[in-house]
Amino acid sequence: MLACSVLLSIGSGLITTWTMGTPTAIWVGYQLLPAAGSGLGMSQVYMAPETVLDAADISNGAAILLFAQMFGGAIFLGVAENVFANRLSTGLVNSTYGADPELLLHAGATDLRTTFTGATLDKVLQVYNDAIMDTLYIPVTLAAVSLIGALAMEWKSIHMKSMPT
Numbered sequence: 001m002l003a004c005s006v007l008l009s010i011g012s013g014l015i016t017t018w019t020m021g022t023p024t025a026i027w028v029g030y031q032l033l034p035a036a037g038s039g040l041g042m043s044q045v046y047m048a049p050e051t052v053l054d055a056a057d058i059s060n061g062a063a064i065l066l067f068a069q070m071f072g073g074a075i076f077l078g079v080a081e082n083v084f085a086n087r088l089s090t091g092l093v094n095s096t097y098g099a100d101p102e103l104l105l106h107a108g109a110t111d112l113r114t115t116f117t118g119a120t121l122d123k124v125l126q127v128y129n130d131a132i133m134d135t136l137y138i139p140v141t142l143a144a145v146s147l148i149g150a151l152a153m154e155w156k157s158i159h160m161k162s163m164p165t
Contacts, residue, residue, distance in 0.1 A: 001150035004041020008143035091127035
């Protein structure tokens with residue numbers, strides 16, 4: 001769990017350094033760290049109740065952890081969406097090139113190059129990139145906070161506990 005939190009934090013932090021010109025090798029490589037961290041730690045959360053709790057409490061503990069994981073994902077997806085839309089709108093309004101924020105929001109990421117052209121497109125892409133990077137600070141923060149839970153975990157051997165019958 002400690003390795004999970006550390007790799008997720010470092011990998012997520014590195015991802016926030018991306019720019020529009022970041023080479024493919026860099027952005028693929030930077031995604032490997034949080035992927036490795038997730039692989040190391042996510043399943044351990046479900047083993048913890050089986051190891052630490054009494055047999056009668058295992059199902060409740062596992063259900064609470066599953067609920068917290070799903071609820072957290074749902075909440076922070078909404079938070080990330082609001083941060084992205086806010087940063088995108090604010091970036092467009094604060095820039096001096098005069099693109100309509102509504103036009104950008106309706107165009108979406110796939111139609112940016114057909115909706116905008118020339119210098120306006122370059123500025124829109126920069127604002128879009130900035131909004132995405134600001135949004136990615138959310139997972140960096142959450143990954144860093146997960147270190148607290150990993151450090152607070154009780155250390156017990158899973159070999160010592162017999163499974164309930």
